[in-house]
Structure formats: structure tokens, C-alpha cells
Amino acid sequence: MKSYKHLFSRALAASPGRLHFAAHSHHLWPDASYDGHMTAWDDAAVLADKKWERVFGEVIPEAQANIARELGLPDPRTIGFAPNTHELLMRLFSARRGGGPIEVLTSDGEFHSFRRQAARWEEDGYVERRVVPCEPFATFGGRFVAALREKTPDIVFLSHVMFRSGLRFDAIEEVAALASPDGMWAALDLYHSFMAMPCDFSRVADRVFLLGGGYKYAMAGEGAGFIHAPPGYATRPSFTGWFADFGAMEGKQGEVAYGRDGSRFLGATYDPTGLYLQCRLRHARARGRDDGGPDSARRSIARTAGGGDCVWRSWRFARSGDPAPER
Numbered sequence: 001m002k003s004y005k006h007l008f009s010r011a012l013a014a015s016p017g018r019l020h021f022a023a024h025s026h027h028l029w030p031d032a033s034y035d036g037h038m039t040a041w042d043d044a045a046v047l048a049d050k051k052w053e054r055v056f057g058e059v060i061p062e063a064q065a066n067i068a069r070e071l072g073l074p075d076p077r078t079i080g081f082a083p084n085t086h087e088l089l090m091r092l093f094s095a096r097r098g099g100g101p102i103e104v105l106t107s108d109g110e111f112h113s114f115r116r117q118a119a120r121w122e123e124d125g126y127v128e129r130r131v132v133p134c135e136p137f138a139t140f141g142g143r144f145v146a147a148l149r150e151k152t153p154d155i156v157f158l159s160h161v162m163f164r165s166g167l168r169f170d171a172i173e174e175v176a177a178l179a180s181p182d183g184m185w186a187a188l189d190l191y192h193s194f195m196a197m198p199c200d201f202s203r204v205a206d207r208v209f210l211l212g213g214g215y216k217y218a219m220a221g222e223g224a225g226f227i228h229a230p231p232g233y234a235t236r237p238s239f240t241g242w243f244a245d246f247g248a249m250e251g252k253q254g255e256v257a258y259g260r261d262g263s264r265f266l267g268a269t270y271d272p273t274g275l276y277l278q279c280r281l282r283h284a285r286a287r288g289r290d291d292g293g294p295d296s297a298r299r300s301i302a303r304t305a306g307g308g309d310c311v312w313r314s315w316r317f318a319r320s321g322d323p324a325p326e327r
Contacts, residue, residue, distance in 0.1 A: 027219045036277035055272045063278040072200035080262030083270045085211045085225040086113045095234035101128045105153040109134040109162035141171040161192040176204040181232040223274030241268030
């Protein structure tokens with residue numbers, strides 16, 4: 001049985017007696033993430049203000065391409081970034097503001113970020129929620145779609161994998177079929193499925209918002225929240241920042257303009273280090289086949305760590321720049 005401890009040598013050496021099994025929460029960071037941090041620091045030191053040319057010209061496009069490849073998205077430019085998904089959630093809902101409360105269909109299995117924010121919005125009359133219980137699990141998908149067809153909301157917000165139970169929602173194509181730029185919007189929270197399981201959203205990429213980040217199973221740390229924004233949907237978030245100005249030349253003149261791609265969801269200045277770590281995925285893919293290919297790696301690591309696809313995808317991230325495991 002192969003050992004992959006050498007890919008995590010820094011984290012393991014930092015606390016030699018620790019046994020870490022919390023795959024759902026803060027993963028131990030692979031050595032590759034240290035290189036990402038150091039590259040971000042070096043760029044800031046060497047390039048100073050000009051580091052943003054590299055961030056927008058190289059780092060962001062590479063991170064977009066990696067995420068798009070993971071999710072089966074046809075155009076990486078539909079992806080926008082923020083320090084966290086909560087900020088992107090706020091922008092998404094700000095683009096839907098109208099005369100009355102936003103009608104939202106969701107579940108009782110959502111992560112705290114959306115659960116808390118939606119409950120607070122409801123107190124202020126900003127949203128009205130219909131909540132579909134996840135249990136009984138076997139019938140959740142059908143019950144959720146039935147509730148959607150019974151009364152079409154303004155926004156569907158739902159997790160792909162529920163953080164409390166691990167329940168997976170497999171009816172996104174049925175939800176997407178009812179979405180339109182001027183009608184219902186559908187948003188899927190990927191935080192507990194991104195790089196924990198194979199995900200292909202190519203069939204719904206033109207109709208569904210996707211939110212996720214690098215903190216959990218991608219092992220990229222904090223600061224790398226992302227949104228895939230389908231073209232034509234939520235074109236003018238009212239909660240906006242100066243970073244979104246860079247692509248605004250494509251928008252109408254005479255008003256606050258927005259790009260037509262994911263740049264319309266950008267905010268303002270933040271630490272881009274998390275995006276440098278996301279970019280390590282490229283090297284993981286390039287080098288992940290030197291010991292039998294990703295499938296053999298998945299099988300061996302799953303046996304070692306009990307983590308299945310969660311662990312093998314994280315392994316691919318961790319492989320950047322490291323020597324091949326001993327045979």
C-alpha cells in the first residue's frame with residue numbers, strides 16, 4: 001500500500017502526534033499549497049502594484065480554466081471570484097431586487113451561510129422562503145421538483161450535496177428546465193461536492209448558477225470563492241465593486257456598466273493568494289499519472305484514507321511539483 005504522507009510533510013511535521021480525520025472541515029494543507037503562498041508573496045514583492053497585471057492576466061484565467069474543467073463548463077470566463085461564497089450570494093440576490101420580497105425555494109439542509117442570511121432577510125421582508133425538508137432522503141429530489149412546479153419561485157437555492165447529511169441532489173436538469181433570465185433563477189451550492197466527487201454541469205451551464213470554493217476538498221485554503229454565472233442572468237448586481245469595472249467596457253454607456261462574463265460578480269480589493277493555490281491544480285493534473293494514473297491513485301488512497309473520490313481529487317491537487325511516490 002502506497003503512502004502519500006510525503007505530500008503533506010510540512011503539515012505533518014508541524015504537529016507530529018496529531019491524528020487528523022476531519023475531511024469535512026479544514027484539511028491538512030499539502031506541501032504544494034506552501035509553494036502557492038510563496039509564489040503569491042514573491043509576486044507582491046517583485047512586482048508591487050504590477051502584481052495585479054499578473055493576477056488578472058495569468059492567475060485568474062488559469063484558476064477559471066481549472067474550475068471550468070472540473071465542472072464541465074464550456075466557457076471559463078463565466079467564472080467570477082470573491083474571498084468567499086457569501087459575498088457572491090449577496091451579489092446574486094442584489095441583482096434580483098424588485099418591488100416586493102424575493103420568493104425563494106430551498107431546503108432545510110443548507111449550510112449556515114445561506115441558512116442564516118436567508119432567515120435574517122426573511123425577518124426584514126426581503127425574501128419569502130419555502131423550505132422543503134430533506135427527510136425522508138429517498139424522496140427528496142421528487143418532492144423538491146414537485147414544490148418547484150407547484151409554484152415557481154424567483155430563485156431556487158439548493159446544495160448539490162447537503163453538508164449535514166451528505167445527501168446529493170440529482171434533479172438539477174429538471175430544475176434548470178424551468179429557469180430563464182427573466183423568470184426563475186437556479187443556484188446550486190457546490191461547496192460540499194467540488195473536488196469531492198466528479199461533477200459535470202455541461203448540460204445546465206447555460207441556466208444554473210454554481211457557487212463553490214477552495215477551502216474544503218480542493219485543499220486550496222481560504223479566499224477562493226467562485227461563482228459560475230450563466231450568460232444573460234443577473235446582469236447588473238447592485239452590490240458591486242471596482243474590480244467589476246475592468247470588464248465594464250462591454251456594458252451600456254451612460255449607466256454603471258458591467259461585463260457580460262463572470263467579471264460582473266467581482267467585488268473590490270482582496271488577497272488573491274487563494275487563487276494562486278487553486279492554480280496548483282494544473283500541475284497536479286500534469287504529474288498525477290506517473291504512478292499508474294489517477295484511477296489507480298484513487299483506489300490506493302481510498303483504501304488508505306477511507307475517503308474515496310474526496311481524497312483522490314485532493315491528492316491530484318497535492319501532487320503539484322512533488323516527486324513521484326515510492327513504488
